Amino acid sequence: MGAQVLDGKACGAEVEAEVKAKASALNARGITPHLAVVIVGDDPASHVYVGAKERACARVGVKSTRIDLPADSDFSKVVDVVEKLNSDSTVHGILVQSPLPKGMDELAITDLIDPAKDVDGFHPVNLGRLVQGRADGLLPCTPAGVIRLLEWGGVETSGKSAVVIGRSRIVGSPVSLLLGRKGVDATVTISHSRTSEIADVCRAADIVIAAVGRPEMVQADWVKPGAAVVDVGVNRVDDESRERGYRLAGDVHPDVADVAGHLSPVPGGVGPMTIAMLMLNTVTAAESNS
Numbered sequence: 478m479g480a481q482v483l484d485g486k487a488c489g490a491e492v493e494a495e496v497k498a499k500a501s502a503l504n505a506r507g508i509t510p511h512l513a514v515v516i517v518g519d520d521p522a523s524h525v526y527v528g529a530k531e532r533a534c535a536r537v538g539v540k541s542t543r544i545d546l547p548a549d550s551d552f553s554k555v556v557d558v559v560e561k562l563n564s565d566s567t568v569h570g571i572l573v574q575s576p577l578p579k580g581m582d583e584l585a586i587t588d589l590i591d592p593a594k595d596v597d598g599f600h601p602v603n604l605g606r607l608v609q610g611r612a613d614g615l616l617p618c619t620p621a622g623v624i625r626l627l628e629w630g631g632v633e634t635s636g637k638s639a640v641v642i643g644r645s646r647i648v649g650s651p652v653s654l655l656l657g658r659k660g661v662d663a664t665v666t667i668s669h670s671r672t673s674e675i676a677d678v679c680r681a682a683d684i685v686i687a688a689v690g691r692p693e694m695v696q697a698d699w700v701k702p703g704a705a706v707v708d709v710g711v712n713r714v715d716d717e718s719r720e721r722g723y724r725l726a727g728d729v730h731p732d733v734a735d736v737a738g739h740l741s742p743v744p745g746g747v748g749p750m751t752i753a754m755l756m757l758n759t760v761t762a763a764e765s766n767s
Contacts (some may be wrong), residue, residue, distance in 0.1 A: 480734045481630060481706060483741035488629040489749035492757055493537050499760040500538035503767065510763035511540040512570040512755075513562050513597065517555060518548035527574055539759050542568070548578045555586060563591040569763040570596035570662070572755070593766055594756040599646065607654040611627045615758045620652035622750025623686060623707050624661065630739050632684065632705040639663040640679050642695070642728070643688035648709055652686055668685045675699075687728035695729040701739035709747050 500510050511551040512534055516527050534541035534580065544558055555573070562571045571594045577583050587595075592602035598617035606614040627634060639656045643649035644667050656663040668678050669689070679685050687695050688709035700706060710728030727743030734740050741747055 480706070480737040480740035483626050483630045483632075483705075483739050483746055485626060485741060485746040485749040488626050489622075489753035491629070492625065492750070492753035493533070496539075496753070496756045496760050497533065499764065503760065503763055504538065506767070508763060508767045509567075510538070510570075510760045511542065511568050511645055512759045513542045513544065513565075513568045514572045514574065515544045515558055515562075516574040517546045517550055517581070520576060522572045523576070524649075529752055530572075530755060533756055534759075536630050537756050537760075539756060542680060546619040549646050552579075552581055552585075555581070556589060559589045563589075563594065568594065570594055570755075570759040571764060572597050596755055596762060598651075598758065604646070604651065607651055607658075609638065610654075610658045612655065612658060612660075615762060616655070616754070617647065617651045617760065618754040619648050619709060619747060619751045620655050621757075622747055622754045623648075623652050623709065624655050624749065624753065626707065626741060626750050627684070627705065630705070632739055634684065635662040637663050637683040638666070638681060639684040639686065640666045640668055640682035641686045642675070642679070643686075643690070643709075644669045645688065646753060647689040649686075652688070656684075657761040689728050691728055692726040693728070695733060697730060697732040700733050700736045702736055704736075705739040706733055706737045707741045707747065708743050711743060713747065727748065729733045 481510050514527055516523055531541045562568050571590050573586050590600055591710045592600045595603055595615055598615045603614045641649050641653045653665045653667050657665045668675050674700045680701055683704055685706045690710055692712040692714050708727035708729040712726045713723045716724040
C-alpha cells in the first residue's frame with residue numbers, strides 16, 4: 478500500500494478558491510488586488526515561473542503587472558523600480574523574481590521592498606514576525622504552502638517529531654519556525670550538510686521536510702514507516718532518454734512512497750502550493766492596505 482499523495486494541485490485549487498472569494502469581496506469595495514513582478518534578465522526558469530504566476534493571477538482575479546529589465550541593468554535601476562512600486566498605492570504586492578543577475582545584491586533588494594507589500598515574505602520585518610511566533614503577516618510562500626499541505630492531508634503535527642533538511646532563509650529556517658509555533662506544535666530538528674548520521678536523524682521523525690537541493694537524497698531506509706514526507710526539491714537530472722535531455726527529480730527518492738504514510742510528488746506537490754500562497758499573500762496585502 479503506497480503513501481497517500483499530498484496533492485499540491487488539489488490543495489492549491491482550494492486555496493485559489495478562497496483567494497478568488499476574497500478578491501471578489503475587494504472588487505465589491507472598488508479594490509482590485511494588484512501584484513507587480515519584476516524580472517531581471519533572461520533566466521529561462523524564471524520566465525517559466527513568472528508565467529505560472531501570471532496565469533494564477535488571471536484565475537483568481539488578481540491584476541498582474543510584469544516589469545522586464547535587461548540582465549545588464551544597473552542595481553540603481555532595479556532600486557528605482559522597487560521604490561516606484563512602493564509608492565504606488567494601486568500596487569498591493571511586489572515580487573522581485575529570483576535569481577537576480579550575478580553580482581546584484583538580492584538581500585539588499587529584498588530589504589527595499591515595503592514590508593506591507595512583500596508578498597514573498599522575505600523582508601526582515603516579516604521574517605521577524607515568525608521568530609516572535611506570529612503568523613499574522615505575509616508568510617514566505619513555500620513554507621506556508623508546506624504547512625497548508627500537511628493540514629490538507631490530515632497530517633497530525635501536534636507533539637510530533639519533525640526534521641527539516643536544509644536551513645535556507647527561503648525554506649528551511651522559516652518552515653522550521655512555522656512547524657514549531659503554537660498551534661502547530663511540532664518538535665523540530667533542523668538538519669543540514671554537516672549533520673552527523675543524518676539518516677538516523679530522519680528515521681526518528683514523524684514528519685520529514687526535504688529542502689536541500691540534492692536529487693533523491695532521502696532514501697527509503699531514511700524514513701520511518703508511516704511518516705509524512707514533503708519534498709520541496711526540484712532538481713534537473715540529465716536523462717538522454719527524454720526529449721528535453723533531462724528529468725525533474727525531487728530531494729526524495731521515489732521508493733520512499735513504499736514506506737511513507739504521506740508523500741508530496743515532484744512535480745505537483747509544493748510547487749502549486751507556493752503559487753497559491755503567493756496569491757493569498759497578495760489579497761491579504763490588499764485587505765490590509767485598503
